[in-house]
Amino acid sequence: MPHTLVPLPSPPRPGHVPEVCLVAGDAAAAVKVAPLAAAMRARKRVRPVLLACGDQARAAAEVLSGFGLAIDVLVELARDGQPTTCAAAQLLTGLDHAFADRPPDAVVVQGDSATAFSAAMAAFWRQVPVVHLDAGVRSFDLTAPFPQEGHRRLIAQVSSLHLAATPDASANLAQESHGGPKVVTVGSTAVDAGFDALDRYVRHNDERVQAVENAVVAGEVRLALVVLDEARVPDERAAQVLHGIADLVLACPDLEVVLPVARGALRHLAYDMLGRLVRVTITDPLPQPELVCLLSVSAAVVTDSATLAEQAPSFGVPALVLGGEPGTWSEPPALGHPWTAGPDRAAIARIAEKLVLTHVERRCATPTDNPFGDGFAAVRCEQAVQWLLGLRDRPSEFAPRP
Template identity: 30%
Template sequence: MTIYGTRPEAIKVAPVIKAIEKADDLESIVVVTGQHREMLDQVNTMFGIIPDHDLNIMSAGQSLNGIVAKVISGVDRILELEQPDAVIVQGDTSTVMGAAVAAFNRQIPVIHLEAGLRSGNIDSPFPEEANRKLTSQITKLHLAPTETSKANLVHESISENDIVVTGNSVIDTLLYATKLEVEFSDERLQKLQEQRNTEGGVGRVLLVTAHRRENLGAAMADIGNAVADLARKYDDLTIVFPVHLNPKVREAALPPLEGLPNVIVTEPMAYAEFTKTLSLVDIVLTDSGGVQEEAPSLGKPVLVMRENTERPEAVLAGTVKLIGTRRERIVDEVSLLLDSEQAYAAMAYAVNPYGDGVAANRTVEAINWKFAGGLRPLDFGV
């Protein structure tokens, strides 16, 4: 049984679900909590995944504890009905932690995709860092995306015999999605794509995403002001900013951008549109975790508006740079990449450490090894 609730989770479990469906000796049960709604459904539709159960837990203004309570109670009813042999969760959301606890309390083995990510700060990202650590304590099979993630788990006294390094399935999905023919719902992006396909048809393009809970408030206002500063500084720069639905994000980030002709503010994009947009841009400015993995696969430098990251491999590889959320620092770091060919090339041509596009197959092999006596797969990178 695979349980997930948000778009980032869906993006990473989708290729795993499809691989399970192809396996002769595995039966797939799909459960969604609906922690995200439209964005989650878009990914399921893209992959042709029809959930067997949908908890549809979200309601306006509910607390983190309210979400977790609904997940645990809702998942518990489905576990009692379906009696799965194992439960798969992915990542670090409230859905992940709640579903893992529900499975553990019924003594059903938990399989954790993207296990072992750590920032080292229990309060940042919040609540994701705590969700990851709590889930690791009750997991039977840890599927780590990198050797660094595996080392984090071993450092926490988790047996190497319970860990397989699979690579990250986000690369499987990214490579699939970038091959799709995409018609943008926003005509401005459609025009940008057409201009990109014409030599000299458009200048440089910056993609901005911002949504993290710890960046709400003054930090988000700094982000909005920095983006406005960049728009005024570079006439030839087009900035694409798909704005999160959270009203606190919009209230802080959007006012400085009003009336700027080279800033394209859009609604959140469907995943296929977002990956196509990634392929069109030159630089990515983000506070997202998943984008830190995706963009380097397409050769895009990533500037991360956070003070720490649970994905240090990309920082060490040089594909990602942590820059915080201070307005002046954001402007300076983006300007460096726009003004210096050497600085840009150093990030654009660094090697992405996150995957090779077959993490889903390794995941199925690991499940068969751990629970059905199959051969242990070789770790990614070995």
């Protein structure tokens, strides 16, 4: 079979429990890796080894600890302003040493970050099977997003097992001749993480946020959750986004906005542009249980996070995902999928207002299935890794209902 180091599943050595290294390079990757690690620990057929690496390794470790998971290996990266190429070389060296010190039977990488690409290459050069979580995501444009689209395609070339979240992602892989049994449609582990986080929710640490949630639950106001990452939203684009949020608040008298954002340039800009609006609450980044709880009671979510966009349909919440060029926007291709818009003030305000105003109508309708997952993606992923290592039959696949 092409594109694989492991042509067919082969049984492990007698008495040997395979170790599978799960790599998380940032908080977003940690959210998606955590359910798989938990499933492996529960089943005990393979031993998960959690590796946090890169300049955001500490953030990944913090997220994993929220799921009750401790990292086993830490590969930190001190960038100190060095070029991306130098940082990547340093990361490759650290990962290679980690895989040499504790040789894994397989390495799981998630997404399309430089960390995921580096880990995949380090494993490939040591002839360790690579498992790609969230495989098959494509824009079909190597320049957008850059360099993530290139990372996606290159990781696919060295992967022995492709875990695609949706049938569309599997179809994208098929177009690149990655087909057959080594492509498994599993659903998104972000959905699993969302349900798990909601189960762990107790209350909000910020009393202002708790007051907003109480008012939403009482039916007194509606909520728009706005979640932005400064690394993905440059200042000039952030200004357009925040202008659109301000216009949204002014257009909807019963709307509250909660904006969790890290301390930095984006937070200063948010205070400058939204701080005088009484129905906007700017707070520190929220732990997963608090964030998912707010999402579950929102009228709409405006975000640049694919994770939130995949979790939102489970709670009947429409999403507006920010990305692309200014002035561009598009409607969802199917029910449960997000709207998309570039950093354009008018488009963001108009689409978000449309989503918020249809909230009551949606709540009265029959809930629809989440096209991105059913909460059992981690189980399928764990079973697929077992199958790759010769421990069981190939699992059944995720198929969203039309």
